[in-house]
Amino acid sequence: GAVVSQHPSRVICKSGTSVKIECRSLDFQATTMFWYRQFPKQSLMLMATSNEGSKATYEQGVEKDKFLINHASLTLSTLTVTSAHPEDSSFYICSAPGTSGWNEQFFGPGTRLTVL
Amino acid sequence: DQQVKQNSPSLSVQEGRISILNCDYTNSMFDYFLWYKKYPAEGPTFLISISSIKDKNEDGRFTVFLNKSAKHLSLHIVPSQPGDSAVYFCAASANFGNEKLTFGTGTRLTIIP
Numbered sequence: 001g002a003v004v005s006q007h008p009s010r011v012i013c014k015s016g017t018s019v020k021i022e023c024r025s026l027d028f029q030a031t032t033m034f035w036y037r038q039f040p041k042q043s044l045m046l047m048a049t050s051n052e053g054s055k056a057t058y059e060q061g062v063e064k065d066k067f068l069i070n071h072a073s074l075t076l077s078t079l080t081v082t083s084a085h086p087e088d089s090s091f092y093i094c095s096a097p098g099t100s101g102w103n104e105q106f107f108g109p110g111t112r113l114t115v116l
Numbered sequence: 117d118q119q120v121k122q123n124s125p126s127l128s129v130q131e132g133r134i135s136i137l138n139c140d141y142t143n144s145m146f147d148y149f150l151w152y153k154k155y156p157a158e159g160p161t162f163l164i165s166i167s168s169i170k171d172k173n174e175d176g177r178f179t180v181f182l183n184k185s186a187k188h189l190s191l192h193i194v195p196s197q198p199g200d201s202a203v204y205f206c207a208a209s210a211n212f213g214n215e216k217l218t219f220g221t222g223t224r225l226t227i228i229p
Contacts, residue, residue: 004159034216041125043205043221044160093159095217104150105217107159 002028002098006108013084014116021079021111023050023094029074030096034105035067038091050077050094084115119143120208122220130228135193137223139206142187146208150217151180151191154203163204164191193225201227 003026013019023033031052036044048069049057056069068080081088091112095105121140129135139149147168152160166173166180166189173180179192193200203224207217 006159036219044219046216046218049216091157095159104162104165106162107152109159110157112157 002026002096002106004094004096004106004108006094006111008111009109010112010114012114012116015085016083018080018082019084019113021081021092021094021113023077023079023096023108025075025096025106028096028099030077031074032097033071033077034095035069035077035079036093036095038093038110044093047079050079052077081113084113086115089113089115117142118221119146120206120218120220122204122206122223124223125221126224126226128226128228129196131198132195135191135196135200135225135227137191137193137204137206137225139189139191139220140187141189141208143208143210143218144187145210146218147211148209149180149182149189150207150209151178152205152207152219153200154205154222160205196225196227198227198229201225 005024007022033050035047038044047062050069050071052071058064071077093110095107098104119142150165151163154160164175164178164180166182171182182189203222205222206220209217
């Protein structure tokens with residue numbers, strides 16, 4: 001199956017700093033990627049849809065100026081958490097749709113962000 | 117508004133027996149449903165899916181059943197194995213293709229040896 005990687009897997013930062021998370025599709029191209037966050041013992045919540053060559057689409061309640069998304073190429077999307085605060089601490093996961101035409105999204109391993 | 121619900125946060129099943137995980141949805145526009153398995157600190161792994169034109173899909177030990185009138189789907193795992201212990205999420209989407217997924221809250225399955 002398709003492989004999606006994320007980097008870093010874990011990051012700890014001070015409050016007020018910015019953190020960049022990379023999501024790559026390793027063996028296929030993805031014009032669309034999705035960013036989710038998961039709080040402990042909760043579901044995965046879609047934050048935004050990353051579109052190659054155009055602006056990301058954000059879900060209701062997600063601040064686009066705080067969570068900057070850049071879909072730089074057909075294999076790379078980045079999520080930057082700007083001016084991070086402790087409440088941004090979460091597990092961030094990206095996904096990319098497969099090429100079968102069905103919604104078999106392939107997920108990255110996730111990034112654990114801890115803001116001190 | 118939780119459009120996809122998994123009402124059992126946890127389930128314990130004896131090894132070798134059948135595990136049945138349930139999922140309910142409210143949005144009648146959903147027409148494609150998926151089950152994912154997730155280990156701690158890892159991304160979800162796709163297990164099996166079903167489209168609304170079917171009521172059953174089987175893949176090895178995994179079978180998904182869809183009852184459209186009841187807006188209910190279930191995942192059956194038989195026989196259950198210790199490696200099946202994980203959190204299982206059901207997810208739904210509207211329109212086939214590269215559409216965003218709405219996830220349920222997950223069920224933690226523990227297989228007892």
